[in-house]
Amino acid sequence: MEASSADKVVVIEQTSAAVVARVADRFLTRVKTRTRNGRIAHVALSGGTTGAAVLQAVAEHPKTPQIDWSLVHFWWGDERFVAHDDDDRNAVQSRRALLDHIEVPAGNVHEVAASDSGLTLDEAAAAYAAELARFGGEGEAWPSFAVCFLGVGADGHIASLFPDRAEVTATDAAVLPVRDSPKSPAERVTLTRPVLNASKRVWLVLTGADKASALGLALAGASYTNVPVAGAKGRKRTVFFVDEAAAAEVPEDLIDQAY
Incomplete structure (x- = not known):
């Protein structure tokens, strides 16, 4: 399929397990390429069952020791x-699945402050924005993620x-506190669309x-105000990795199995 570098493309696998394996392999290839000459790779992780499964597959992949x-x-x-x-924390899930199993310096893992950290929800959001700003490029208030993983509800x-x-x-x-979330737990901290969409690849x-x-x-x-996922777009590439069950309404011209 011919597509410009920023177009949205869809990669379909038969099962969810195959999706997880495909994403894990592709992620390691991308990180290895990015860091080959000593360059830093910033990565944004997602939570949820599928997000944790991808990270576990990364941890078990034979390419992982090469990074x-x-x-x-x-x-x-x-x-x-x-x-x-708390098991609900995305960071807890990510550590169990991957981060506790690789040699990553503690200073390279940037967690949002927890509710028992002594910070309020607003202070936790402000502190995360300040942490992002520490790693922003020239004139930028946040780093550009080499890969930004997003789950979709x-x-x-x-x-x-x-x-x-x-x-x-x-x-x-860059970061906002979320109260009265329609999905439990009610209080959360989230990156905003400008930060997510500054990523090289979503x-x-x-x-x-x-x-x-x-x-x-x-x-x-669709309008991203009604369907937020419609507003997700990486600067270089936006890829939907899906199984056949989720792909029922995907137009043929958006499928790119070669990615």
């Missing part, structure tokens, strides 16, 4: 504002940007028939 993990910095697209050891939400809420359209902040991983509608709407150009 210089000291050159990789890990961030999160959003975080649940709960205690530091059945309602079309990404990170903790939920449909028809003010956080979806915010452009004047990879969205969707599995299951319940995601087919959100994927179809995203590819059809």
